[in-house]
Amino acid sequence: MSGRPDTDMEVRAHADHHASLRLWLRLLSATTRIEDTIRQRLREQFGITLPRFDLMAQLEREPKGLSMGELSRRMMVTGGNVTSIVDQLEKEQLVQRQPQPGDRRAYAVHLTPAGREAFSSMAIAHESWIVELLSPLATQQQEQLFQLLATLKTGKASSVKPVQ
Amino acid sequence: MSGRPDTDMEVRAHADHHASLRLWLRLLSATTRIEDTIRQRLREQFGITLPRFDLMAQLEREPKGLSMGELSRRMMVTGGNVTSIVDQLEKEQLVQRQPQPGDRRAYAVHLTPAGREAFSSMAIAHESWIVELLSPLATQQQEQLFQLLATLKTGKASSVKPVQ
DNA sequence: TATTGTTATACTCTATAACTATA
DNA sequence: TATAGTTATAGAGTATAACAATA
Numbered sequence: 001m002s003g004r005p006d007t008d009m010e011v012r013a014h015a016d017h018h019a020s021l022r023l024w025l026r027l028l029s030a031t032t033r034i035e036d037t038i039r040q041r042l043r044e045q046f047g048i049t050l051p052r053f054d055l056m057a058q059l060e061r062e063p064k065g066l067s068m069g070e071l072s073r074r075m076m077v078t079g080g081n082v083t084s085i086v087d088q089l090e091k092e093q094l095v096q097r098q099p100q101p102g103d104r105r106a107y108a109v110h111l112t113p114a115g116r117e118a119f120s121s122m123a124i125a126h127e128s129w130i131v132e133l134l135s136p137l138a139t140q141q142q143e144q145l146f147q148l149l150a151t152l153k154t155g156k157a158s159s160v161k162p163v164q
Numbered sequence: 165m166s167g168r169p170d171t172d173m174e175v176r177a178h179a180d181h182h183a184s185l186r187l188w189l190r191l192l193s194a195t196t197r198i199e200d201t202i203r204q205r206l207r208e209q210f211g212i213t214l215p216r217f218d219l220m221a222q223l224e225r226e227p228k229g230l231s232m233g234e235l236s237r238r239m240m241v242t243g244g245n246v247t248s249i250v251d252q253l254e255k256e257q258l259v260q261r262q263p264q265p266g267d268r269r270a271y272a273v274h275l276t277p278a279g280r281e282a283f284s285s286m287a288i289a290h291e292s293w294i295v296e297l298l299s300p301l302a303t304q305q306q307e308q309l310f311q312l313l314a315t316l317k318t319g320k321a322s323s324v325k326p327v328q
Numbered sequence: 329t330a331t332t333g334t335t336a337t338a339c340t341c342t343a344t345a346a347c348t349a350t351a
Numbered sequence: 352t353a354t355a356g357t358t359a360t361a362g363a364g365t366a367t368a369a370c371a372a373t374a
Contacts, residue, residue, distance in 0.1 A: 016303055017295050023310045024198070024294045030316040031195040034188070049340070068356055078343055083357055085341090105350045105355040130188045131181050136315045139180055146187045148309050151300045152194040213363070232333055242366060247334055249364090269332040269373045331374070342363080351354070 034133045041129060046122050051075070053126070055085050056094065056111065056119045065098060065108030094118055198297045205293060210286050215239070217290070219249050220258065220275065220283045229262060229272030258282055 039050050058074050059066060066074070072082045086109055089095040094115035100106045111119060134142060203214050222238050223230060230238070236246045250273055253259040258279035264270045275283060298306060 020295045020298045021291050026313045030313050127185050131184045134184045145312050149190045149194050
């Protein structure tokens with residue numbers, strides 16, 4: 001902001017900033033491309049949307065079922081949306097609301113046998129699509145990527161070091 | 165599918181498949197977390213949505229403007245959506261439709277001076293958010309990630325090698 | 329006839345807020 | 352009073368298809 005001339009560090013910092021932006025755009029487009037493909041195939045081949053698939057995936061890991069509130073937290077969407085997705089899945093008899101002994105306000109949502117079976121075939125297809133779409137990367141590269149992303153996963157960003 | 169026992173290769177392939185799935189889930193959640201943060205900050209601090217920001221970003225790179233069709237291709241959405249986004253931005257006088265000499269069906273959309281100024285401050289903030297959100301990765305790690313993602317960018321997946 | 333862009337429609341996902349029933 | 356879940360509403364983004372104007 002002052003009138004003093006650029007130092008090497010400042011030039012370098014600007015270059016790093018642009019590099020971060022380019023990295024982000026590449027990260028976003030690669031991820032979006034894969035996600036869109038998955039979304040489209042789930043719709044075409046199984047007539048299901050990604051949020052519905054994700055909700056079923058949550059339930060599949062929890063045979064005892066999950067409360068609406070827990071589903072809302074795990075899927076990071078507000079309660080009303082969970083109600084609507086569960087309504088749809090229940091209409092197709094893929095999930096079921098089950099009374100919760102001890103609290104008559106709440107209940108456990110779980111997969112029906114038909115839901116479990118349907119999810120199983122979808123999950124197999126889903127995994128094979130992922131394998132296919134990530135196949136440009138060799139196993140070792142995938143491991144590298146996995147490690148790098150671990151740092152980004154939590155969102156506990158170290159603060160940006162100011163340029164000296 | 166046959167009844168023959170697992171070989172080491174098959175066990176290894178299954179492990180790789182699960183590793184790919186875990187990698188995908190991590191890639192998706194890291195990207196989504198950053199994207200949601202950006203989306204939220206753009207809305208809170210500038211009252212703009214991501215698609216609108218993206219459309220302005222496309223125009224900023226093309227001082228001569230872009231046709232609706234070209235915007236549609238670049239943003240990978242169908243024409244009707246571009247019409248609606250441009251309508252909104254034009255109502256706020258951030259972009260303008262300009263008659264195209266030589267083809268009276270088409271016109272060039274470009275940023276207005278106000279749009280250019282507004283985009284400029286948004287872009288500066290946007291870039292600093294990206295730098296912040298990617299800061300858990302050191303510069304060198306960001307370069308590594310950038311290289312790895314190059315392989316995924318195009319979507320030209322080599323086919324999955326069948327298990328021998 | 330083909331292309332550019334608009335309009336109309338419908339659907340999904342999303343958030344917010346008011347609401348009911350139970351704790 | 353607080354919590355679990357529902358309902359109602361509104362808004363954004365998306366696709367599809369029919370349409371008008373121009374090439």
